[in-house]
Amino acid sequence: MSFVYKSDPVRGRLWAEIFAREAPQLPFHIWPDIGDPAEVRFLAAWEPPANILEVFPNLEVLFSSGAGVDQFDFSALPPELPLVRMVEPGIINGMVEYVSWAVLALHRDMPLYQRQQRRAQWQAAPVRPAAQCRVGVLGLGSLGQAALAQLRGFGFNCAGWSRSRHAIDGVQCFAGSTELPAFLARTDILVCLLPLTAETRGLLNATLFAQLPRGAGLVHVGRGPQLVEADLLAALDQGQLGDAILDVTDPEPLPPEHPFWQHPHIWLTPHIASATQPESAARVVLDNLRRHRNGEALLGLVDRARGY
Amino acid sequence: MSFVYKSDPVRGRLWAEIFAREAPQLPFHIWPDIGDPAEVRFLAAWEPPANILEVFPNLEVLFSSGAGVDQFDFSALPPELPLVRMVEPGIINGMVEYVSWAVLALHRDMPLYQRQQRRAQWQAAPVRPAAQCRVGVLGLGSLGQAALAQLRGFGFNCAGWSRSRHAIDGVQCFAGSTELPAFLARTDILVCLLPLTAETRGLLNATLFAQLPRGAGLVHVGRGPQLVEADLLAALDQGQLGDAILDVTDPEPLPPEHPFWQHPHIWLTPHIASATQPESAARVVLDNLRRHRNGEALLGLVDRARGY
Numbered sequence: 001m002s003f004v005y006k007s008d009p010v011r012g013r014l015w016a017e018i019f020a021r022e023a024p025q026l027p028f029h030i031w032p033d034i035g036d037p038a039e040v041r042f043l044a045a046w047e048p049p050a051n052i053l054e055v056f057p058n059l060e061v062l063f064s065s066g067a068g069v070d071q072f073d074f075s076a077l078p079p080e081l082p083l084v085r086m087v088e089p090g091i092i093n094g095m096v097e098y099v100s101w102a103v104l105a106l107h108r109d110m111p112l113y114q115r116q117q118r119r120a121q122w123q124a125a126p127v128r129p130a131a132q133c134r135v136g137v138l139g140l141g142s143l144g145q146a147a148l149a150q151l152r153g154f155g156f157n158c159a160g161w162s163r164s165r166h167a168i169d170g171v172q173c174f175a176g177s178t179e180l181p182a183f184l185a186r187t188d189i190l191v192c193l194l195p196l197t198a199e200t201r202g203l204l205n206a207t208l209f210a211q212l213p214r215g216a217g218l219v220h221v222g223r224g225p226q227l228v229e230a231d232l233l234a235a236l237d238q239g240q241l242g243d244a245i246l247d248v249t250d251p252e253p254l255p256p257e258h259p260f261w262q263h264p265h266i267w268l269t270p271h272i273a274s275a276t277q278p279e280s281a282a283r284v285v286l287d288n289l290r291r292h293r294n295g296e297a298l299l300g301l302v303d304r305a306r307g308y
Numbered sequence: 309m310s311f312v313y314k315s316d317p318v319r320g321r322l323w324a325e326i327f328a329r330e331a332p333q334l335p336f337h338i339w340p341d342i343g344d345p346a347e348v349r350f351l352a353a354w355e356p357p358a359n360i361l362e363v364f365p366n367l368e369v370l371f372s373s374g375a376g377v378d379q380f381d382f383s384a385l386p387p388e389l390p391l392v393r394m395v396e397p398g399i400i401n402g403m404v405e406y407v408s409w410a411v412l413a414l415h416r417d418m419p420l421y422q423r424q425q426r427r428a429q430w431q432a433a434p435v436r437p438a439a440q441c442r443v444g445v446l447g448l449g450s451l452g453q454a455a456l457a458q459l460r461g462f463g464f465n466c467a468g469w470s471r472s473r474h475a476i477d478g479v480q481c482f483a484g485s486t487e488l489p490a491f492l493a494r495t496d497i498l499v500c501l502l503p504l505t506a507e508t509r510g511l512l513n514a515t516l517f518a519q520l521p522r523g524a525g526l527v528h529v530g531r532g533p534q535l536v537e538a539d540l541l542a543a544l545d546q547g548q549l550g551d552a553i554l555d556v557t558d559p560e561p562l563p564p565e566h567p568f569w570q571h572p573h574i575w576l577t578p579h580i581a582s583a584t585q586p587e588s589a590a591r592v593v594l595d596n597l598r599r600h601r602n603g604e605a606l607l608g609l610v611d612r613a614r615g616y
Binding site (some may be wrong): 093094096097098100102104105107108109110113114116117118120122123124125127129130150151154155174228253254256257258261262267268269270272273275277 | 393398401402404405406408412413415416417418421422424425427429430431432433437438446456457461462463504561562565566569570575577578579580581583585
């Protein structure tokens with residue numbers, strides 16, 4: 001019985017140290033070294049090999065090494081193979097930091113002040129109390145809920161939207177497509193933390209932007225293909241959106257000639273909002289291996305019909 | 309008995325509404341309308357008139373209409389006149405927002421990403437957990453303590469320095485000039501929230517910067533004259549400091565030809581970190597008027613020897 005890691009090898013060596021300490025009985029290999037393929041029961045990968053069961057005929061669990069599973073081609077994976085998302089505190093803390101930073105930046109007009117700085121203009125904008133700023137988070141999974149908890153601490157007027165019904169203290173929760181318009185109509189700063197699925201692809205488009213209050217801000221930390229780029233540019237240029245802070249694009253890296261780079265109302269970061277912390281990620285996987293051994297439910301098990 | 313407000317008249321009209329509602333028996337005037345000068349017992353001002361006791365012979369209390377009192381020339385004010393700083397929740401919340409935004413920006417390399425964006429470069433920097441980022445706040449008054457409480461919530465390794473000894477849960481507290489070097493040596497992101505006094509003028513200079521770890525970040529939300537501008541430019545250019553986020557300068561507004569405007573490692577905002585919210589400010593002053601009437605201690609009373 002062995003474990004194979006197929007992702008960034010620098011992080012892989014940190015995983016190897018933790019596994020050697022915490023699970024010394026389980027051989028740990030870093031791709032392309034896989035040891036005896038018949039022994040491999042567990043694979044942690046960002047991009048699994050094609051023909052996965054030919055490479056690892058006795059594979060029992062496939063772990064994603066990062067936050068999403070949209071990089072997996074479900075149709076190329078055996079239907080009975082359990083897939084596990086990465087849900088670990090390192091990812092959550094990083095996302096809470098980024099979303100807090102981005103929402104505060106929009107709330108306090110930082111993109112405006114940067115434009116003013118370039119032209120040496122000293123001009124204060126009016127400050128609204130956080131309680132008068134309505135933040136809305138699309139996606140109420142572990143990341144969305146953690147971000148909302150922090151935003152509430154600043155006193156923002158918080159709401160969340162999700163496909164299914166949630167109840168979160170101090171957060172007005174909206175569910176399903178029928179409640180999306182009401183959610184958008186009350187949202188001054190929209191944060192997208194949705195997983196990439198067939199339903200969310202292209203969701204951030206002109207129709208959605210038109211339902212926000214004029215001048216709303218956008219923080220996009222979901223996945224690039226959720227955003228219709230031409231619609232964002234049009235909404236910014238027409239003033240329907242004020243400013244956008246984007247951490248994800250399509251493709252990544254964004255090509256140098258792309259109009260987002262030099263747009264005065266777009267702040268771009270290179271998909272850094274949140275990254276797996278090797279230390280805590282390895283511990284979460286080890287905990288799931290223990291659960292698997294004991295026949296308990298795996299944390300972060302993917303529902304393939306739902307797509308995440 | 310009457311009250312005179314001498315500051316931004318737009319805010320003054322909001323104060324007038326609140327006073328009319330909460331203290332209808334007390335006539336409220338907005339400068340230059342002062343009513344009968346002999347009746348004026350209370351003045352809220354950013355810049356009091358010269359010869360204050362000639363203008364208001366029966367003045368009992370002078371309130372600052374903003375956070376600082378360094379704009380007052382103590383030597384021009386009667387020594388027995390009580391001076392009161394503005395300590396109100398609107399100022400505190402605004403400052404907590406700004407400091408959180410700025411510390412997160414430096415922690416997550418946002419100035420670097422903005423420089424990269426201008427040259428269309430997609431390049432992620434390593435992310436450190438907040439617990440490995442040592443934030444140090446200079447000044448442990450109500451603003452410093454509120455900022456530290458929020459920063460602790462993000463998991464930063466927090467310390468504070470003040471002239472006098474403080475004890476704050478979860479914050480390593482340093483006191484006095486003898487402990488300043490140890491405080492600086494453990495500080496990756498330095499936040500200045502000190503009042504402007506003879507001791508703090510020019511404090512942020514080459515000697516201080518040299519005691520920080522190489523590449524440290526600076527958030528300056530104190531007062532412009534605390535910073536030696538040439539020393540900041542040298543420290544940034546030598547890499548002793550990584551990036552600086554400045555909300556205060558000397559003078560303000562900063563002249564258009566000043567080198568700070570176009571410096572690639574300086575983010576400038578036009579003294580907007582925190583502003584009095586007229587609603588809560590007026591309530592705090594009304595509460596102090598009640599205390600004065602009842603012979604209780606005034607909140608925010610200035611110790612002139614200390615300077616704040």
